[in-house]
Amino acid sequence: MSDLAAVAGMAPRDFPFADLSLAGRRMGFEAQGITLEHLDDAGFAAVEEMLLTHSVIVFRNQALSPEAQVRFSERFGPLEVSLYRQFTNESFPPLLVISNVKKDGKPIGAAHVGKRWHTDFSFMELCGYATILYGIEVPPVGADTAFADMYAAYDALDDATKREIDGMQVLHSYRLRYKDGGLSAAQLDRCPDVVHPLVRTHPKTGRKALFLGCVESAFAQGMSLEDGNAFMRRMIAFATQDRFVYSHKWRVGDVLVWDNAAVMHTATPFDEAKYNRTLHRTSTIGGRPF
Numbered sequence: 001m002s003d004l005a006a007v008a009g010m011a012p013r014d015f016p017f018a019d020l021s022l023a024g025r026r027m028g029f030e031a032q033g034i035t036l037e038h039l040d041d042a043g044f045a046a047v048e049e050m051l052l053t054h055s056v057i058v059f060r061n062q063a064l065s066p067e068a069q070v071r072f073s074e075r076f077g078p079l080e081v082s083l084y085r086q087f088t089n090e091s092f093p094p095l096l097v098i099s100n101v102k103k104d105g106k107p108i109g110a111a112h113v114g115k116r117w118h119t120d121f122s123f124m125e126l127c128g129y130a131t132i133l134y135g136i137e138v139p140p141v142g143a144d145t146a147f148a149d150m151y152a153a154y155d156a157l158d159d160a161t162k163r164e165i166d167g168m169q170v171l172h173s174y175r176l177r178y179k180d181g182g183l184s185a186a187q188l189d190r191c192p193d194v195v196h197p198l199v200r201t202h203p204k205t206g207r208k209a210l211f212l213g214c215v216e217s218a219f220a221q222g223m224s225l226e227d228g229n230a231f232m233r234r235m236i237a238f239a240t241q242d243r244f245v246y247s248h249k250w251r252v253g254d255v256l257v258w259d260n261a262a263v264m265h266t267a268t269p270f271d272e273a274k275y276n277r278t279l280h281r282t283s284t285i286g287g288r289p290f
C-alpha cells in the first residue's frame with residue numbers, strides 16, 4: 001500500500017478483485033492529504049486505486065489551472081473532447097466549461113449539460129472512464145452532483161431479472177435523441193448509433209455493473225423502440241433509487257473524480273436566476289464496454 005493510500009485510510013487490496021462489496025467501500029470517498037497538482041506516479045497509482053475501489057472520490061481545497069487539470073486527467077487515459085466545442089477551453093480543448101454565467105450577454109459555458117441521469121459518453125463506441133469535475137463557483141444550496149452505484153444496483157436485482165438482462169443489448173442513439181434538433185449534423189457525425197451490453201464487466205475490477213446510458217437515448221434491443229425505451233426508463237428508475245445514491249454538496253476547490261464504468265450521475269437543480277455555478281470538466285475515454 002502506498003503512503004498516500006494510508007493517509008486516505010484505505011485498506012490494502014490487490015487487483016483484480018471481485019469483492020468490492022467488502023466493508024470499507026464507500027462511494028463518495030473523501031481523499032485527504034493529496035494535492036492533485038503535484039502528484040507523482042506513486043500518488044497517481046494510489047488515486048486510481050481509490051477510484052476503482054470507491055467509484056467516486058472527492059478532493060477538497062484544490063487549485064487547478066486548465067493545464068494542470070488536463071495533465072492530471074490524462075494520466076487516466078486519452079481525453080475526450082466534448083460535442084459542445086464552443087464551450088471548450090481554447091488552449092486545452094479537452095476541458096469543457098460548464099456554467100450558467102454570461103459575460104457581455106454571452107454564455108461562458110454549457111449551461112444545460114448533465115441534467116439527467118447518464119453515463120459520460122455512453123453514446124460513443126468507446127465510452128467514458130474517469131471524469132474529473134472541478135468546482136470554480138458553486139451555489140450555497142442545490143446544484144449537487146448525484147451518483148448512483150451501478151455495481152450495487154446490479155447486485156440488488158433478483159436472480160430472474162439478472163438472467164433476463166444478462167446478454168441483453170442496448171441501442172444508444174443521439175440520432176433518435178436529437179431527432180427534433182439540438183445538435184448539428186457535424187456533432188451527430190461524431191456519434192453514430194452504437195449498441196452496448198446492458199450488463200457490463202468492469203475492465204479493471206472484473207465486477208459486473210449495469211450500463212444504462214441516458215433515458216433519452218437508450219433503447220433495449222429485441223423489442224420496439226418505444227418498449228425498449230420504456231424498459232430502460234424502468235431500469236434507470238430502479239438503479240437510481242436513494243439507496244444507491246451519493247449526492248455531492250459542492251465547495252469551491254472541490255475536485256470530483258468518478259468511474260463511469262461503475263456509476264451514473266446527474267446534476268441537480270438550483271436557483272439559476274440567483275446563483276452562479278461554474279465547473280471545469282475533463283473526461284477520459286475507456287474502451288468498448290463488454
Ligand code: SIN
Nearest residue numbers: 113114144145266267
Ligand atoms: C456532467 O454531467 O458532466 C456534469 C454534472 C454536474 O454539472 O454536476
